[in-house]
Amino acid sequence: MSGKIISPGADRSAVHGMIEKLPELVNHDAALLRRGRYLDLDVLIEIGDVPYYVSIENGRIARLDRGPLLMRSWALAFRGADDAWRQFWQPFPPPHFHDIFALAKAGQFRIEGDVHPLMANLLYFKDLLAAPRRLAEGVR
Amino acid sequence: MAAMIEPIVGRYANVAVAGRSHRIYFEEAGQGIPLVCLHTAGADGRQFRHMMNDPAITDHFRVLAFDLPWHGKSSPPDGFQDEEYRLTAAAYVAAIRAFCAALSLERPVVLGCSIGGRIVLRLAIDHAAEFRALIGLESAAVQAPWYDTSWLHRPDVHGGEVCAGLVSGLIAPQGPASSRWETLWHYMQSGPGVFKGDLHFYRAEPDWSVDLARIDTRVCPLYLLTGEYDFSCTPEDTARTAQQIADARVTVMQELGHFPMSENPAQFRRYILPVLDKIRASSGAI
Numbered sequence: 540m541s542g543k544i545i546s547p548g549a550d551r552s553a554v555h556g557m558i559e560k561l562p563e564l565v566n567h568d569a570a571l572l573r574r575g576r577y578l579d580l581d582v583l584i585e586i587g588d589v590p591y592y593v594s595i596e597n598g599r600i601a602r603l604d605r606g607p608l609l610m611r612s613w614a615l616a617f618r619g620a621d622d623a624w625r626q627f628w629q630p631f632p633p634p635h636f637h638d639i640f641a642l643a644k645a646g647q648f649r650i651e652g653d654v655h656p657l658m659a660n661l662l663y664f665k666d667l668l669a670a671p672r673r674l675a676e677g678v679r
Numbered sequence: 680m681a682a683m684i685e686p687i688v689g690r691y692a693n694v695a696v697a698g699r700s701h702r703i704y705f706e707e708a709g710q711g712i713p714l715v716c717l718h719t720a721g722a723d724g725r726q727f728r729h730m731m732n733d734p735a736i737t738d739h740f741r742v743l744a745f746d747l748p749w750h751g752k753s754s755p756p757d758g759f760q761d762e763e764y765r766l767t768a769a770a771y772v773a774a775i776r777a778f779c780a781a782l783s784l785e786r787p788v789v790l791g792c793s794i795g796g797r798i799v800l801r802l803a804i805d806h807a808a809e810f811r812a813l814i815g816l817e818s819a820a821v822q823a824p825w826y827d828t829s830w831l832h833r834p835d836v837h838g839g840e841v842c843a844g845l846v847s848g849l850i851a852p853q854g855p856a857s858s859r860w861e862t863l864w865h866y867m868q869s870g871p872g873v874f875k876g877d878l879h880f881y882r883a884e885p886d887w888s889v890d891l892a893r894i895d896t897r898v899c900p901l902y903l904l905t906g907e908y909d910f911s912c913t914p915e916d917t918a919r920t921a922q923q924i925a926d927a928r929v930t931v932m933q934e935l936g937h938f939p940m941s942e943n944p945a946q947f948r949r950y951i952l953p954v955l956d957k958i959r960a961s962s963g964a965i
Contacts, residue, residue, distance in 0.1 A: 631852050634908045638848025641910040644825055658830045659837070661844025 554586055554624045555605075557671040561593070562600040564670040571670070572598045575663040580656050583616035584668075586624050598663065615652040617668065623647040628671045639668055687731045689752075696748070696777045697770060703778060704752035705745035709737025712811065712962060713787035714955075715779060716744040717795025719817075719938060720766075721842055721874025722865040723751025726792070729944035735952060739959055740788070745778050747771075749873050764876035768884050771798045776806065788958055790814035790951075793912065793937060794880055797822075799901070800920070804890045807899035812958045814902045814951075817909050817937050819916035820923075821886040828882075831875040839867035842874045851908035851936040854943035862941045891923040900961070901927045902954050906935030930954075 565571055575598025582593040590606035592613060604611070619627070619642060626636035635645045642648035650657070657664055689706040706724055708731035716727040724744030731742045746753035749764050775798065779787055788811050791799045796818030803813050831845070832838055843863040850859050866874065894901060901924060905917040914931045921927040932939055932950045939947040 635910055637852050637908060638910070640826065640845070640848050644910055654830075655835070658841050658844075659835065661841050662847065665844060665847060 552587075552621045552625065554621055554628065554671075555589065557628055557674055558584060558586060558591055558624075559603065559605075560674055561667075561670060562603050564673060565598075565600050565667055568666075568670070571663065571666050574598065574666070575660060578656065578660050578663065580615060581613045583613035583618075583652075585616060585618040587621045613652065615650075615654070615657055617648060617650055619648040627669070628675070630672055630675045632672075639665060685728075685732055686737065687728065691752075692745075692778070692781050694777050694781045697773045699756050701748045701756055701774075702754045703745050703748065703774075703781075705743055705778070705782075706731065707741060707743040708732070709740050709742050711739040711741055712959065713779075713782075713784040714740040714742045715775070715784065715787045715789045716742065716940075717775070717789065717791030717798065718744065718746070718750065719793035719795065720877030720880075721750075721846075721869045722862075723747075723753075723869075725751065725865055726862070726938065726941040728941075729947075730940060730951070733948065735948075736955060740955065743782070743784075743787075747774060749870060749876070755870070764872055765883070766794070766877045766880040768798065768801055768880065771880065772801055772805070775802065776809070779809070786811040788812045788814065790816065791818070792816040792940065794877055796903075796912070797880070800887060800891070800894070803894045803896075803899060803901050803924075804887070807895060810899050811962050812900045812902065814904070814954060815917075816904050816939055817906065817912040817917075818903050818920065819912045820888045820891055820920045822881050822912055822916060824882055825911070828875050828878050831878075832872040838871050838874075839869065842866040842869060846937065849909055849911055849937035850942045851906060851934050853934040854936075854946065858942050858944065862938050865941075888920070888923055891920065894924045894927070896924065896926040900958070902930070903927055904930040904932055904939070904950055904954070906932045906937060906939050908934075908936035911937055928954075 578595055578598050580595045584591045592604045592611050594602040626632050635641050643650050686708045687706050692703045694701050694703050718724050718726050723746040727744040730736050749755045789799055796815035799813040799815045800820055843866040846866055847863055903917050903921055905914045921929045934946055935943055
């Protein structure tokens with residue numbers, strides 16, 4: 540079952556279309572769901588100036604809402620420009636765009652909020668955030 | 680059908696390092712010029728299994744890889760339960776030299792990756808005459824800390840999983856999934872606090888750049904190879920180090936990251952074989 544998607548307004552770049560596939564990509568990935576099975580968290584993924592609120596329940600994306608939605612709370616945020624996400628989601632990203640910490644170290648991503656759930660579920664988060672790469676590969 | 684038995688043999692050496700006894704596990708394969716391989720932080724000698732299974736290497740080199748104390752199948756020393764493991768350059772150099780002496784290796788080549796890549800610079804600075812050639816993978820004289828390593832060892836985060844998660848980003852995306860995950864598995868198996876203790880070696884040691892000018896590559900050639908996807912020790916970090924050494928040979932390896940020998944062995948082979956050929960040619964081919 541895919542999460543509910545609210546999509547006001549038109550996408551300004553392909554990356555916005557890619558993130559809206561995130562619930563489907565994650566929720567059909569049994570190995571990823573198993574890896575994240577103990578995780579419940581509200582996460583913010585910001586692409587340029589567009590916030591996406593991702594509600595994770597037992598590793599499954601229960602909701603993905605496109606913002607801005609005032610007063611919507613989140614515990615952990617990943618923020619980057621459209622181009623940083625676009626490069627990150629290529630099947631074979633170039634060096635420094637291939638990993639969330641590489642992007643953060645290069646100043647292309649900001650990782651904010653409570654880092655503990657990220658570090659406790661690091662392999663899960665890395666695979667979740669990289670999941671849209673599979674769209675370009677035509678896997679799904 | 681008979682099993683394919685690999686030519687790798689593993690044994691234990693009881694070696695005193697800086698006055699303390701250690702039970703050191705090592706593997707080896709091949710014959711010829713001794714080639715001692717140093718694993719990355721928080722891992723073990725299994726990273727070199729592909730080199731040890733490659734006749735193009737083992738026909739000419741006796742490839743050896745030992746697990747540093749606390750790593751792999753090498754035990755931590757007696758009393759480890761009451762101490763925090765912290766690697767220092769002095770202890771690392773002592774372990775390498777003790778291992779080479781214990782096995783009576785005559786002017787071995789030393790190839791090290793990551794912390795092993797950095798320590799070969801120390802060997803080049805202080806002990807060049809003992810070695811035939813030195814190869815630093817993902818090597819730099821200085822690496823500024825770029826993240827909070829306290830996450831690597833605390834009771835509310837699984838150490839093996841977080842270590843694997845962290846280093847996963849240092850692997851180039853082009854390599855085979857099986858090699859990526861085998862590389863990560865080694866990190867998942869590391870003892871608690873060991874990866875963090877290895878990284879102490881970067882933080883505690885001063886910038887060695889001032890010593891690099893003392894390296895004489897006529898005494899011992901130095902090869903530095905760094906993967907383009909390594910954002911921990913970047914090609915630029917290696918280049919800065921090499922600029923201060925007369926005749927250090929630098930190669931940037933495409934489609935490789937921080938673990939070239941284990942993350943994509945076929946790709947790494949394209950870069951390491953020519954280096955080993957040069958070493959063999961200049962040391963009077965065996």
